[in-house]
Amino acid sequence: MIEKMKRASETAIAKFLLALITLSFVFFGFTNDFTGSGNIALKVADKSVSIQELDLELRRQIDQFKQKTGIPNFNYKQALQMGLVDQIINNMTYRLLLDAEAKDEGILVSDDKIYEIIKNTKDFQDDKGNFSPERFAYILDQNNITEHKFIEEISNDIARQILMNAITSNIDHSYISELLYKNKNEKRVFDVVSFKIENEKISSKPTDLELKEIYDANKDTFSQPEYRKISYITITPEMAMKFRNIKKTDDDKIYRTMIEMGENVIDEINGGAKINEIAKTFGITKTMLPDLDVEGKKRDGSIFKDKTFTQKYRDIAFFALDENGISDVLDNGDNVMLVMVEKVYPSAPKSFENVKNEIRKMWLKNAQVAQAQDKLNKISSALSNGEKFTSVVKKVDANANVLLNSETGRFNNLYTSDFLTKLFSNEIGKPFTSQSKDVYYVAILRDIKIPEITNKNDFAKFHNQEKTNFANMIVDNYISYLYKKHGVKRNEKVIQRLFN
Numbered sequence: 001m002i003e004k005m006k007r008a009s010e011t012a013i014a015k016f017l018l019a020l021i022t023l024s025f026v027f028f029g030f031t032n033d034f035t036g037s038g039n040i041a042l043k044v045a046d047k048s049v050s051i052q053e054l055d056l057e058l059r060r061q062i063d064q065f066k067q068k069t070g071i072p073n074f075n076y077k078q079a080l081q082m083g084l085v086d087q088i089i090n091n092m093t094y095r096l097l098l099d100a101e102a103k104d105e106g107i108l109v110s111d112d113k114i115y116e117i118i119k120n121t122k123d124f125q126d127d128k129g130n131f132s133p134e135r136f137a138y139i140l141d142q143n144n145i146t147e148h149k150f151i152e153e154i155s156n157d158i159a160r161q162i163l164m165n166a167i168t169s170n171i172d173h174s175y176i177s178e179l180l181y182k183n184k185n186e187k188r189v190f191d192v193v194s195f196k197i198e199n200e201k202i203s204s205k206p207t208d209l210e211l212k213e214i215y216d217a218n219k220d221t222f223s224q225p226e227y228r229k230i231s232y233i234t235i236t237p238e239m240a241m242k243f244r245n246i247k248k249t250d251d252d253k254i255y256r257t258m259i260e261m262g263e264n265v266i267d268e269i270n271g272g273a274k275i276n277e278i279a280k281t282f283g284i285t286k287t288m289l290p291d292l293d294v295e296g297k298k299r300d301g302s303i304f305k306d307k308t309f310t311q312k313y314r315d316i317a318f319f320a321l322d323e324n325g326i327s328d329v330l331d332n333g334d335n336v337m338l339v340m341v342e343k344v345y346p347s348a349p350k351s352f353e354n355v356k357n358e359i360r361k362m363w364l365k366n367a368q369v370a371q372a373q374d375k376l377n378k379i380s381s382a383l384s385n386g387e388k389f390t391s392v393v394k395k396v397d398a399n400a401n402v403l404l405n406s407e408t409g410r411f412n413n414l415y416t417s418d419f420l421t422k423l424f425s426n427e428i429g430k431p432f433t434s435q436s437k438d439v440y441y442v443a444i445l446r447d448i449k450i451p452e453i454t455n456k457n458d459f460a461k462f463h464n465q466e467k468t469n470f471a472n473m474i475v476d477n478y479i480s481y482l483y484k485k486h487g488v489k490r491n492e493k494v495i496q497r498l499f500n
Contacts, residue, residue: 010066014181016493022435031082031191033119034422038494039051039052039492039494040094040491040494041053041054041089041491041494041495042054042089042098042382042488042489042490042495043094043487043488043489044093044097044486044488044489045093045096045097045099045100045487046100047096047099047100049092051495051497051498052492053235053497054085054089054498055087055498057088058076058079058084058085058088058094058498059076060077060086060144061079061084061088062074062075062076063344064401080498080499085214085495085498085499089495090488093488094479095156095160097348097479097482097483097486098159098160098163098164098482098484099156099159099160099488101163101336101485101486102156102159102160102162102163102319105163107162107163108159109154109155109159109162113149113158114154114155114158117154118131118151118154119131119137119253120313122219123135123139124136124139124234125269129153134424135353152397164475167474167475167478168471168474168475177459177462177463177466177467178453178459180462180466182450182451182453184410184462185409185452186409186410186448186449186450186453187408187409187423187426187448187449188407188408188409188423188445188447188448188449188452189405189406189407189445189446189447189448189449190406190407190408190423190443190444190445190446191402191403191404191405191406191444191446191459192390192391192403192406192441192442192443192444193373193379193397193400193401193402193403193441193442193498194371194394194399194400194401194439194440195397195400195439195440195441196439197365197368197369197372197437197438197439197440198368198436198438200367200368200371200372202368202462204367206346206360206364207374209210210363211352211356211359211360212352214362214366215355215359217353218359218362221350222349222350222355222358222359223347223348223349223350224347224348224349225294225297225349226290226293226294226344226345226346226347227291227293227294227299227341227345228291228292228293228341228343228344228345229288229289229291229341229342229343229344230289230292230309230317230339230341230342231286231287231288231289231316231339231340231342232286232287232308232309232313232337232339233262233284233285233287233309233337233338233339233340234284234285234332234335234336234337234340235256235258235261235262235265235282235284235335235336236253236258236288236334237255237334238281238286239258239261240254240255240258240261241254241257242283243257243261243282243283244257256497257338258336258459259329260334261282261284262329262336262337262338263329264282265282265284265338266328266329267276268281268393269326269340270326272323279468286340286348287308288306288308288342289307289309290347291306291424292304292314292343294314294318296314297312303495308332308337310437313330313337313339314331317339317340317341321340322341322344323341323342323343323344324340324341324342325340325341326338326339326341327339327340328342331366332355334381338448343495350402351370364368372440373435373440374433375396375397375440376433376440376442377399378396379392379396380395380397380431380432380433380440380442382395383431383442383444384431389401389402389404389444390402405446407449408420408423410424415441416439417435417438418434418435419434419436419441420435422434422443423445425441427445428445428446428447428448429444429445430444430445431443431444432444
């Protein structure tokens with residue numbers, strides 16, 4: 001839970017909301033009745049939150065955000081889009097679960113303790129550091145909170161803190177941190193032989209029959225892709241204003257006119273009109289694109305770039321339109337667009353003779369991979385039978401790249417993640433293999449070096465971080481337990497009303 005709230009707090013808005021929650025300045029009118037009225041958005045244990053209360057809280061937080069940040073145009077729609085409803089519901093849920101558990105545990109907070117907290121809160125003090133009833137009343141009024149509700153929430157908040165402290169305090173993480181620290185910083189000593197695929201020398205040459213077999217098995221690879229001749233029409237506000245003699249300030253009418261012009265163009269083209277005739281009638285122009293494949297590549301293999309014709313429109317041209325097809329009117333922000341497919345050039349296989357060199361390269365790569373794999377198998381098998389590393393490698397490939405007593409930590413860019421994972425999970429004296437696209441390895445672990453903690457400051461930072469991680473894990477597990485114990489019901493149909 002804590003970690004989720006921390007991640008959410010990375011945005012300015014979430015930080016502000018988190019601060020409100022931490023200060024207990026956000027309060028909800030929880031009810032005890034979970035009836036079938038259709039207005040209940042959330043129920044936790046015996047407390048319920050109505051859609052009206054949820055909406056009120058969202059609006060209150062939006063208003064407070066505006067006041068705090070000075071951003072007057074932050075609105076309801078933006079708050080919904082940024083997921084603030086889920087944040088509010090989640091925080092309500094956590095609070096109500098803790099309230100229910102505190103009640104079960106009989107945790108009570110004295111009036112003296114509440115008064116002490118209020119008296120020592122800086123926001124409620126005057127310039128001399130004394131409690132100010134006037135300032136206290138003013139702040140509550142500004143946040144639309146009654147004194148009774150504020151004191152009730154302070155009491156609940158202290159009870160929650162008591163509960164959380166009980167499950168996270170008095171836990172000694174030192175031993176666990178020490179094990180994790182040593183594990184993270186341990187070194188492993190190993191022997192390794194590596195084979196770069198590209199360096200494998202192949203003495204034989206492929207026959208035409210072998211090449212033809214590869215060609216027949218990979219015809220799709222050796223095919224020319226489908227190309228399409230595509231064009232598009234852009235209708236701008238200026239065109240619409242000129243077409244209907246509209247004032248620049250009438251945005252709504254301009255937009256409707258652009259849509260109308262686009263629909264008229266579709267009707268004219270479907271009726272057989274030529275684009276040049278249409279251009280004169282509506283005052284528009286057509287943009288022709290080079291022949292493109294589905295990946296946006298031209299026939300010379302280069303990527304076609306156009307700020308207007310983005311991937312969205314290319315997908316429409318390839319997946320929604322046939323030859324001579326025209327799209328619906330497409331909203332392009334300030335403008336509207338029509339996409340047309342003038343011609344489709346179907347995919348066609350290239351002849352065997354034209355791709356013979358490509359096939360030879362494929363054959364060579366396959367032979368290199370097979371040869372490297374064969375070496376791996378021979379070396380691994382011999383090592384498993386107890387033969388010495390250097391003598392085994394020398395028998396198989398005297399020119400192989402061998403490193404003896406090499407040492408590495410868990411993070412080393414020279415090796416793949418697969419290699420390092422196997423190295424740090426393997427037993428001493430047991431060989432293992434690892435393969436990447438370019439390099440094959442056979443290695444055997446010789447020794448494990450566990451470091452002593454010499455840098456006290458470095459370990460202290462690590463220990464504090466692990467202590468936080470451990471506490472977060474405990475809290476997450478505890479909240480999961482409370483979910484099951486007290487029950488949480490979210491009425492998604494009711495919550496969805498906020499978005500409509």
